[in-house]
Structures are given as structure tokens and as C-alpha cells.
Amino acid sequence: MKITLKIWRQKNNTSKGAFKVYQHEHVSEDMSFLEMLDVLNNELVVKGEEPVAFDHDCREGICGMCSLYINGRPHGPQQTTTCQLHMRTFKDGETIVVEPWRAKAFPVVKDLVVDRTAFDRIQQAGGYVSVNTGGVPDGNAIPIPKKVADEAMDAAQCIGCGACVAACKNASAMLFTSAKISQLALLPQGQAERKERAEKMVAQMDAEGFGACTNTGACEAECPKGISLTNIARMNREYFMATLTSYEVQAKGDGA
Amino acid sequence: MNWFTKLLTSTLGRKLMMALTGLFLILFLVVHLIGNLQLLKHDGGEAFNVYAKFMTSNPLIKTVSYVNYACILIHIIWALLLTMHNRKARGSEGYAVSKNSSAWTSRNMGILGTFILIFLVIHLQGFWAKMHWGNIPVKVYDGQEVKDLYAVVAFAYSNILWVAIYVFSMLVLAFHLWHGFASTFQTLGLNHLKYNQPIRFVGRAFSIIVPVLFAIIPIVMYLTTPH
Ligand code: HEM
Numbered sequence: 001m002k003i004t005l006k007i008w009r010q011k012n013n014t015s016k017g018a019f020k021v022y023q024h025e026h027v028s029e030d031m032s033f034l035e036m037l038d039v040l041n042n043e044l045v046v047k048g049e050e051p052v053a054f055d056h057d058c059r060e061g062i063c064g065m066c067s068l069y070i071n072g073r074p075h076g077p078q079q080t081t082t083c084q085l086h087m088r089t090f091k092d093g094e095t096i097v098v099e100p101w102r103a104k105a106f107p108v109v110k111d112l113v114v115d116r117t118a119f120d121r122i123q124q125a126g127g128y129v130s131v132n133t134g135g136v137p138d139g140n141a142i143p144i145p146k147k148v149a150d151e152a153m154d155a156a157q158c159i160g161c162g163a164c165v166a167a168c169k170n171a172s173a174m175l176f177t178s179a180k181i182s183q184l185a186l187l188p189q190g191q192a193e194r195k196e197r198a199e200k201m202v203a204q205m206d207a208e209g210f211g212a213c214t215n216t217g218a219c220e221a222e223c224p225k226g227i228s229l230t231n232i233a234r235m236n237r238e239y240f241m242a243t244l245t246s247y248e249v250q251a252k253g254d255g256a
Numbered sequence: 257m258n259w260f261t262k263l264l265t266s267t268l269g270r271k272l273m274m275a276l277t278g279l280f281l282i283l284f285l286v287v288h289l290i291g292n293l294q295l296l297k298h299d300g301g302e303a304f305n306v307y308a309k310f311m312t313s314n315p316l317i318k319t320v321s322y323v324n325y326a327c328i329l330i331h332i333i334w335a336l337l338l339t340m341h342n343r344k345a346r347g348s349e350g351y352a353v354s355k356n357s358s359a360w361t362s363r364n365m366g367i368l369g370t371f372i373l374i375f376l377v378i379h380l381q382g383f384w385a386k387m388h389w390g391n392i393p394v395k396v397y398d399g400q401e402v403k404d405l406y407a408v409v410a411f412a413y414s415n416i417l418w419v420a421i422y423v424f425s426m427l428v429l430a431f432h433l434w435h436g437f438a439s440t441f442q443t444l445g446l447n448h449l450k451y452n453q454p455i456r457f458v459g460r461a462f463s464i465i466v467p468v469l470f471a472i473i474p475i476v477m478y479l480t481t482p483h
């Protein structure tokens with residue numbers, strides 16, 4: 001198939017970007033979107049042009065590195081990651097517009113690559129469980145109802161791709177942050193640091209300059225891992241209860 | 257920052273303020289509607305005037321009304337703070353193509369709210385300010401002097417333009433509530449599989465029934481006044 005690509009090109013963080021149009025003649029419908037870009041880049045290199053920079057790693061839909069705002073939607077027309085999106089989803093002769101994630105907290109590094117370390121800093125602020133080293137505990141020593149374990153597992157599906165931020169009109173990171181808070185708040189091991197975690201992660205999320213939630217649900221509709229809005233409600237509960245009842249007097253974010 | 261100011265000013269805290277004030281305003285709408293429905297009694301406005309007098313003189317109601325003014329102010333100021341913060345978070349460069357997968361009402365709460373605000377200003381200076389400080393003819397019921405606010409309202413709604421503005425504003429309110437009602441519960445963290453469906457249903461029913469009942473009043477008054 002043949003397609004026309006309109007791709008955002010931007011030299012670096014300080015320069016101004018613009019769209020550039022490419023005619024792509026050698027596309028197979030079995031290619032993934034990223035493979036299609038690989039072929040384009042090969043051709044650009046042969047022509048002596050700068051290849052298009054884009055993020056990717058596992059190409060299995062599990063790492064969350066690939067991004068791309070394709071034809072007006074994060075990860076394109078399907079609720080998958082861009083690496084799992086195939087060219088058969090598009091029509092022969094179609095024009096495809098490719099843009100980077102847009103959010104103040106996700107500055108463009110180059111072309112389609114954005115800096116998502118804000119997510120790492122939110123995670124580092126409290127998205128962990130402190131454990132003592134020592135012997136491995138027995139398998140079923142910590143009882144947990146199956147339903148609750150499932151709920152925690154569902155939240156843990158989040159791969160930190162940032163599609164939720166990209167889709168949100170407020171560039172809010174609440175779906176991501178709430179998934180990370182939920183996943184541990186639901187588990188027995190997460191109880192010790194439960195309140196501190198909610199306070200610190202929310203503080204860090206705010207410090208990074210993400211927006212607030214208007215409950216539009218755009219994030220849930222675009223999340224490749226099916227993270228649900230229930231998690232945001234849970235985060236709200238966790239945060240309000242933590243702020244009202246924790247021993248912490250201060251919870252500071254020290255990000256950008 | 258102090259934990260309490262943090263609770264009110266963090267992104268989640270600001271949403272909490274929006275939700276609590278929004279919920280109070282929803283309650284206020286119900287009370288206001290019950291009062292307004294007295295306008296439809298065929299008693300030359302007696303029931304409504306007595307109600308209006310009660311609402312502006314009873315000390316308990318007066319206290320609640322101050323809370324209500326505060327809620328409106330906080331709701332508006334926090335709405336402005338949130339909307340500005342959210343715009344900034346989006347960054348300077350927008351998307352060239354965007355297919356949004358969320359509901360229109362949810363994306364336009366700020367615009368809908370601004371229309372409600374404009375209506376509120378017109379509405380308050382038309383009726384509320386007149387009732388408090390204006391020169392209104394007086395009627396006597398059971399030996400008690402009562403301001404004839406009914407006459408003011410009836411006069412306003414003999415004009416099709418005021419009726420139209422009122423009905424349009426109620427339409428806007430309906431859209432604001434269509435998203436706002438259920439949204440409040442999500443913001444407060446009250447999300448549960450058992451209750452999500454009922455909340456959504458009650459919210460949708462409320463956002464249709466209440467504005468429609470509000471809007472019917474000036475329409476009926478317009479149709480029943482001799483022209
Ligand atoms: C009788 C009048 C009003 C009622 C009953 C009302 C009710 C509500 C409710 C229930 C919410 C949802 C809160 C949440 O999501 O947790 C809301 C949100 C909102 N309201 Fe109002 N409101 C009223 C007037 C106004 C006015 C006058 C403005 C603006 C000047 C306004 C602006 C907003 C905005 C911007 C939001 C969304 C905030 C966000 O989630 O980002 N509202 N309102």
C-alpha cells in the first residue's frame with residue numbers, strides 16, 4: 001500500500017518544529033506502525049536526510065516506550081500501543097498525521113520523542129514498597145481475597161506510556177498516578193506506606209505541572225492497558241483520607 | 257506547605273472544593289425550585305410572596321444563604337484557577353488533529369459555567385437585589401406587609417425576551433449538571449460498582465427534570481398573562 005505521512009519534525013527542545021510531508025510507497029499491511037517508520041527512516045538515510053526520531057523498545061506492547069499521536073489519537077485508531085498497531089488498520093492512499101505527545105510536563109526532545117521522566121519522578125516519590133531483606137516468605141502467608149488481588153493486578157497493568165496525559169484536555173496524569181497508587185494501596189504489603197505514598201505521589205504529580213482531572217474519561221478511552229477511572233476515584237479517596245489523617249505534616253514534591 | 261492549605265490547593269484539593277460547592281449548589285437548586293413553583297399557584301402571588309419574605313427574614317435561612325453565596329464564589333474562583341492551571345498544563349503547542357473520545361459537556365464545563373455566571377448576574381440584579389433594596393409595591397396578607405415580588409417576576413415574564421433568556425440558561429444548566437452531578441461523586445472518591453449506575457441515572461434524571469421545571473414557570477406565566 002501507499003500512504004502519505006505528515007510528521008512533526010523538530011530539531012531539539014528549543015527550536016520550533018513543523019510538519020513535513022513524506023510519500024511512503026513501500027508499506028505492507030502486515031507491518032506494524034513502527035516497522036513502517038523504520039522503512040521510511042532507511043529510505044531517508046539512503047537519501048542523506050535526517051531520520052525521524054521516535055521512541056520504542058520492547059515492540060511487544062509491554063514497556064510503554066512507544067508513543068505517537070496518530071490521526072488525532074494517542075497510539076492511533078485502536079486501543080493498543082503503537083508497536084502493536086498494524087498498517088492494515090489504515091486505508092491505501094490514506095494521509096496519516098503523526099505528532100508527539102503534547103503536555104507541558106512532557107517536553108519534546110526531538111521530532112516525536114518526548115521526555116517522560118516526570119512519570120519516573122512520580123513513581124520514585126512513593127510508588128514502592130519498602131521490604132526487609134532476608135528469607136523468602138511462605139507463599140500464602142499473606143492472605144488476600146482473589147477479587148482484590150485481581151483489582152490490584154488490573155491497576156498494575158499500567159505501562160507508563162503517557163497516552164492518558166496525551167489524550168487529556170488538561171494534560172492530567174491522574175490515570176497513571178492513580179493506577180500506581182491503587183496497585184499498592186490494595187495489597188497488604190502496601191499498607192505500611194499507604195498514606196505517605198498517596199500524599200507524596202500526588203504532590204510530585206502537581207510539582208511536575210500536570211493538569212487536574214475534569215472526569216472527562218478521555219484517558220480511560222485511550223489507555224492501551226484498560227486502566228479504569230475507578231482508580232482515579234480511589235486515588236481521590238486515598239489522598240483525602242491520607243491528608244486528613246496521616247502523621248505527615250509536610251509532603252513536598254521536588255521535581256521540575 | 258501546611259497540610260491544610262495543601263488539601264485545598266493541590267489539584268485534587270481544588271477538585272474537592274469544586275465538588276463540595278457544586279453539591280451544595282445542587283441542593284440549593286432543589287430548594288429554589290420548590291419556592292419558584294409557588295409562582296404557579298393561582299392565588300395572585302400570595303404563596304410566593306410569603307415564601308420570599310420567609311426566605312429573606314428567617315435567621316436560619318439567612319445563615320444558609322450566606323453559605324450559599326460563599327459556595328457560588330468559591331465554585332467560580334476555583335473554576336477559574338483550575339481552568340487556567342489546566343490550560344497551562346496542556347502547553348503552548350496544540351495538536352493539529354484531535355479526535356476527542358470524551359463527552360462534549362465534560363470538555364466544556366468552563367464555558368457552560370460562564371454562561372450560568374452571566375445568567376446569575378442578570379438574575380440576581382433583576383430579582384434578588386430588587387427584593388433586598390429595590391422599591392417594590394407592598395401587599396398585605398393577614399395584617400402583615402409583604403413585598404410583592406410576584407408582581408416584579410410577573411412583569412419580567414410578560415416579556416418574551418426575558419423568558420427566552422431564562423429558558424436558554426436552564427438549558428445551559430442542564431448540560432452543566434449532565435456532567436457535573438455524577439462527576440462530583442467521582443471527585444469525592446465515591447465510586448463503587450454497586451452505586452455507579454444509580455448515581456449516573458439520578459444525575460441524568462436530575463439534570464433534565466430540575467431545569468425543565470425551572471423553565472416551565474416563566475413559560476406558563478408568559479402564556480397566562482394577558483397581552
Ligand atoms: C447553580 C449553579 C451551578 C451548579 C449547580 C454547578 C454544579 C457543578 C458541579 C456539580 C460540578 C462538578 C464538580 C466535580 O466535577 O467534582 C461543577 C463543575 C464545574 N463548574 Fe459548576 N455549577 C454551577 C455554576 C457554575 C458557574 C457559575 C461556573 C463558572 C464560572 C461553573 C464552573 C464550573 C467548572 C469550570 C466546572 C468543572 C471543574 C473541573 O472539573 O475542572 N459552575 N459544577
Ligand code: SF4
Pocket residue numbers: 157158159160161162163164165175176179222223224225226227
Ligand atoms: S494509565 Fe494507561 S495510558 Fe496512562 S500511562 Fe498507564 S498504561 Fe499508559
Ligand code: FES
Pocket residue numbers: 055056057058059060061062063064065066081082083084
Ligand atoms: S515499544 Fe514497548 S510498548 Fe510499544
